[in-house]
Amino acid sequence: MIKTNAIRILDSKKIAYKIHDYTQSGAISGLDVASFLKEEPKKVFKTLVTIGKSGNHYVFVVPVSSELDLKKGAICVNEKNIEMVKSKDLLPLTGYVHGGCSPVGMKKYFKTVFDKSAGDWDTIFLSGGKIGIQIEISIQELSKVIPFSLEDIKINL
Numbered sequence: 001m002i003k004t005n006a007i008r009i010l011d012s013k014k015i016a017y018k019i020h021d022y023t024q025s026g027a028i029s030g031l032d033v034a035s036f037l038k039e040e041p042k043k044v045f046k047t048l049v050t051i052g053k054s055g056n057h058y059v060f061v062v063p064v065s066s067e068l069d070l071k072k073g074a075i076c077v078n079e080k081n082i083e084m085v086k087s088k089d090l091l092p093l094t095g096y097v098h099g100g101c102s103p104v105g106m107k108k109y110f111k112t113v114f115d116k117s118a119g120d121w122d123t124i125f126l127s128g129g130k131i132g133i134q135i136e137i138s139i140q141e142l143s144k145v146i147p148f149s150l151e152d153i154k155i156n157l
Contacts, residue, residue, distance in 0.1 A: 002130060006129035007129065013145055015142075019133060022133075048060045050083060058079075058082060061112065067154065102135070113150075115154045121139075124139065
């Protein structure tokens, strides 16, 4: 098993989690990943990186069955507005590629906000830092590694 930066950090802090490998599934979208894992899409989360009007970057984590509400997100981080970071800027900024971006183990910590629905589950799924790898973890364990807040930031599709 490949050790991604996110997995190395979780291991170093002795955090309880499970790895789910979907590299052989052909799954591309978050909904495909949830289907392959046989998990409720509201329990599988995607990591989105944004930039605010101030030039500061923010990380938002929402269920794959939803979209980030940019207005709600901006309010949460005290910005006038935010927009998604361009795919080409993601790797140099975070160390992760589009589709394999984890809120754990970015090159630098950015203020992070999870949709409040993450608190509804015993465990959630999020990227393990590489396309094809998902981490199943509790919010309580995750909070030992990265600071984040739980806010209402999603639009249901």
